[in-house]
Amino acid sequence: MPAPFRIYNTLSRRVEDFEPVRPGHVGLYVCGMTVYDRAHVGHARAFVVFDSFVRYLRHREWEVTFVRNFTDVDDKIIKRANERGMEPIALAEENIALYHQDADALGLLHPEHEPRVSECIDDIQEMIGRLVDGEHAYVSEGTTWYAVPSFEEYGKLSGQKVDGLRSEDVVAGKRHPADFALWKASKPGEPTWDSPWGPGRPGWHIECSAMAKTTLGVTIDIHGGGLDLVFPHHENEVAQSEAAHDCAFARYWMHNGLLTMSSGQKMGKSLGNVINIDEAVARFPAEALRLYYLQNHYRSPLPWDEDALPTALAMLSRLYEAREVAEAMKGSEEAADVARDLGPDAQELIRLSADFEDRFFDALDEDFNTSKALSYVFELVRAVNRFSNHKKARKRGGPVVAGALVAFGIVRDSLGLLAMDVDAFMGEVKTKRLADMGIDPADIDALIEERTAARAAKDWARADAIRAELTDKHIEVRDGAGGAEWRVRLS
RNA sequence: GGCGACGUACCCAAGUGGUUAAGGGGCGGGUUUGCAAAACCUGUAUUCACCGGUUCAAAUCCGGUCGUCGCCUCCA
Numbered sequence: 001m002p003a004p005f006r007i008y009n010t011l012s013r014r015v016e017d018f019e020p021v022r023p024g025h026v027g028l029y030v031c032g033m034t035v036y037d038r039a040h041v042g043h044a045r046a047f048v049v050f051d052s053f054v055r056y057l058r059h060r061e062w063e064v065t066f067v068r069n070f071t072d073v074d075d076k077i078i079k080r081a082n083e084r085g086m087e088p089i090a091l092a093e094e095n096i097a098l099y100h101q102d103a104d105a106l107g108l109l110h111p112e113h114e115p116r117v118s119e120c121i122d123d124i125q126e127m128i129g130r131l132v133d134g135e136h137a138y139v140s141e142g143t144t145w146y147a148v149p150s151f152e153e154y155g156k157l158s159g160q161k162v163d164g165l166r167s168e169d170v171v172a173g174k175r176h177p178a179d180f181a182l183w184k185a186s187k188p189g190e191p192t193w194d195s196p197w198g199p200g201r202p203g204w205h206i207e208c209s210a211m212a213k214t215t216l217g218v219t220i221d222i223h224g225g226g227l228d229l230v231f232p233h234h235e236n237e238v239a240q241s242e243a244a245h246d247c248a249f250a251r252y253w254m255h256n257g258l259l260t261m262s263s264g265q266k267m268g269k270s271l272g273n274v275i276n277i278d279e280a281v282a283r284f285p286a287e288a289l290r291l292y293y294l295q296n297h298y299r300s301p302l303p304w305d306e307d308a309l310p311t312a313l314a315m316l317s318r319l320y321e322a323r324e325v326a327e328a329m330k331g332s333e334e335a336a337d338v339a340r341d342l343g344p345d346a347q348e349l350i351r352l353s354a355d356f357e358d359r360f361f362d363a364l365d366e367d368f369n370t371s372k373a374l375s376y377v378f379e380l381v382r383a384v385n386r387f388s389n390h391k392k393a394r395k396r397g398g399p400v401v402a403g404a405l406v407a408f409g410i411v412r413d414s415l416g417l418l419a420m421d422v423d424a425f426m427g428e429v430k431t432k433r434l435a436d437m438g439i440d441p442a443d444i445d446a447l448i449e450e451r452t453a454a455r456a457a458k459d460w461a462r463a464d465a466i467r468a469e470l471t472d473k474h475i476e477v478r479d480g481a482g483g484a485e486w487r488v489r490l491s
Numbered sequence: 492g493g494c495g496a497c498g499u500a501c502c503c504a505a506g507u508g509g510u511u512a513a514g515g516g517g518c519g520g521g522u523u524u525g526c527a528a529a530a531c532c533u534g535u536a537u538u539c540a541c542c543g544g545u546u547c548a549a550a551u552c553c554g555g556u557c558g559u560c561g562c563c564u565c566c567a
Contacts, residue, residue, distance in 0.1 A: 227567080
């Protein structure tokens with residue numbers, strides 16, 4: 001049996017118990033991108049939040065059908081394609097390929113369905129047909145409009161009132177200012193399909209209604225997306241789907257907060273302050289980005305500044321290093337026996353490990369509170385490290401840290417953090433950070449070697465001079481039992 | 492102008508009626524170290540934008556003020 005959970009529903013503005021349409025199953029539709037440009041770290045927040053949410057649900061034994069669409073027919077795509085002298089669909093294709101690169105770099109799960117507008121024209125037309133037949137839509141001068149006044153509940157998601165909206169451009173053939181296009185009459189140079197209402201292409205909102213129905217049915221469990229989509233996009237989806245099918249469209253609306261710049265403004269293409277995903281993951285491990293998102297509650301605005309990723313990387317390294325320490329411990333006695341000999345730190349670690357899963361999932365079950373859940377992980381990390389200071393821990397502590405290792409596995413499975421082995425992680429940190437700082441690792445190795453020789457000769461002055469030089473290059477040298485190791489300074 | 496969200500330490504941030512206000516980063520002190528680093532210990536908010544109210548009890552509820560942000564046009 002899947003574990004029950006609670007989630008904030010934009011529709012009711014409350015945290016509610018989740019009740020699925022079909023027992024044990026979650027149908028999740030998340031608005032993907034309009035592929036006219038590359039994805040930036042603001043998009044990535046939505047991707048990562050819902051990716052982690054799906055992992056968590058599955059770990060909690062829900063069967064999840066996850067859908068994330070591409071909008072590949074759209075005004076902005078056409079405009080951009082024309083600027084670049086290429087076919088709109090080709091531009092979209094190019095950006096979808098780039099998206100998949102970014103998604104893989106971020107370690108995102110593959111949704112069950114990634115529908116595209118251009119491949120769902122029949123479904124879209126079928127739904128428009130229903131709306132026209134039901135007199136929720138009308139055709140005027142080649143364009144088919146949704147008649148907003150025909151849907152009494154319009155505004156229930158966003159709280160917007162039709163009359164309160166700012167005055168809009170007067171468009172020929174449009175009956176009400178809030179009406180929006182379902183099917184746009186074709187213009188030269190635009191992607192065009194035949195339809196009962198004349199040649200044209202879908203409007204912006206209809207595709208999500210149609211694709212959600214095709215992939216998940218007329219009522220879906222959870223519809224997700226960025227907070228900025230609530231109005232008009234999601235409001236219009238509700239209007240279309242509920243008018244067409246006469247039943248609830250989405251039971252829960254889950255919106256992630258937006259990234260804001262240190263200036264306070266959101267990150268947005270129209271504001272010209274974007275950092276693309278590929279730029280960020282070239283400089284830092286993708287998991288640092290993931291941790292950066294998950295350390296905050298998904299609904300809060302999240303400030304972005306240049307310290308964000310270094311800070312997140314420092315946190316992530318703390319997690320990996322603690323797990324490394326725990327994995328290195330040996331021993332085959334009963335945990336309780338070892339704990340009795342090794343004292344209260346061992347007992348505390350065993351206690352925290354035993355309580356971990358319940359506390360961790362209590363946090364996630366209450367509106368996916370990853371911030372709170374992660375604080376428990378860090379408590380566990382401190383307990384592991386404290387225990388590891390005991391001289392006998394290395395040889396006998398294995399049974400004591402076993403529970404903590406299970407806990408780290410839970411974190412990996414349910415959030416997608418700690419997914420690498422520590423060597424791969426540290427290697428990635430070195431590669432990316434050194435490249436970012438323009439440092440050749442071979443130079444570092446040479447200096448380390450020279451310093452090792454100086455130390456062997458007890459030439460402390462030389463050894464310290466080299467350490468200082470390395471420190472200038474943001475390199476930490478760790479003199480351990482097995483010789484000198486070096487790592488990139490994270491902060 | 493309409494709709495909505497938010498304001499917790501140097502920074503990020505959890506907490507939404509009741510023990511000493513989580514956790515992370517940073518900074519200071521200590522243990523450790525040839526020197527360091529990592530790790531651990533310790534100090535960093537008698538207080539939760541401000542004012543008033545409800546209550547035995549509020550960061551948490553109510554009212555007001557100030558400030559910030561999002562949406563109302565494309566936006567994750």
